[in-house]
Amino acid sequence: MGVGRRFMKEIKNIILLFLTATTFVGGYAFLRYAYKVTDSTPFTQEIVLIVLGTVATVLITALLLNKQTAVEVQKEQNIKFLELKRKTYEELINRIEEIILAERITHEDIVRFQFITHRLAISSSPPVLEEYHYFLEALNMATRDRSISGEDPRRLLESLANLTIKIRADLIGEADTVADYTQEQIKRLILQNSDESMELSEGR
Numbered sequence: 001m002g003v004g005r006r007f008m009k010e011i012k013n014i015i016l017l018f019l020t021a022t023t024f025v026g027g028y029a030f031l032r033y034a035y036k037v038t039d040s041t042p043f044t045q046e047i048v049l050i051v052l053g054t055v056a057t058v059l060i061t062a063l064l065l066n067k068q069t070a071v072e073v074q075k076e077q078n079i080k081f082l083e084l085k086r087k088t089y090e091e092l093i094n095r096i097e098e099i100i101l102a103e104r105i106t107h108e109d110i111v112r113f114q115f116i117t118h119r120l121a122i123s124s125s126p127p128v129l130e131e132y133h134y135f136l137e138a139l140n141m142a143t144r145d146r147s148i149s150g151e152d153p154r155r156l157l158e159s160l161a162n163l164t165i166k167i168r169a170d171l172i173g174e175a176d177t178v179a180d181y182t183q184e185q186i187k188r189l190i191l192q193n194s195d196e197s198m199e200l201s202e203g204r
Helices: 004-039 042-102 107-123 124-140 153-176 183-202
Strands: none
Touching: 004 183, 042 153, 107 124, 124 153, 153 183
16 A cells, blocks of 8 residues: 555656657747747846746745745654654553562563564664564563562563663764764663663672
């Protein structure tokens, strides 16, 4: 269905482009003819030149506005898609926080994770999906008896730190590149902060 719509849209764009080109060429030929016909009347020639210049200006302006509109629509779509990703990632981290604080996982939590998994499948990058798979393995191992105790929280937080690295790259990876930070530097910083936060909880 989507392929058919795209094909029809491309056909429509081609037809519009053909009609625009035909109108422009025909109009230009007519104005050139009118210019030659009015060769003996300079004042009329000036009017024809003004009309020709106006038509050219209108066409160029229309093309630029059309291009600008397409860019703005694409930008708006990218922003909405990024917001969808951000909300899904935020929900995932909040859900992990809740089960670690509760020190157990319920059937309700499992169902919510299943739906989050499907949301991630819609919008996440392949590296995030791959790392999320490793996190689910760690979560399954930590919650086999439905409780989260002992070293379970630490293992989950370590796995979450690795997932966070991929999430950050998916959301703002280009900004990090502009700021002259490599992915390895970002990874090291996130893991260091994660280790420090876990040591803080162990020292209490």
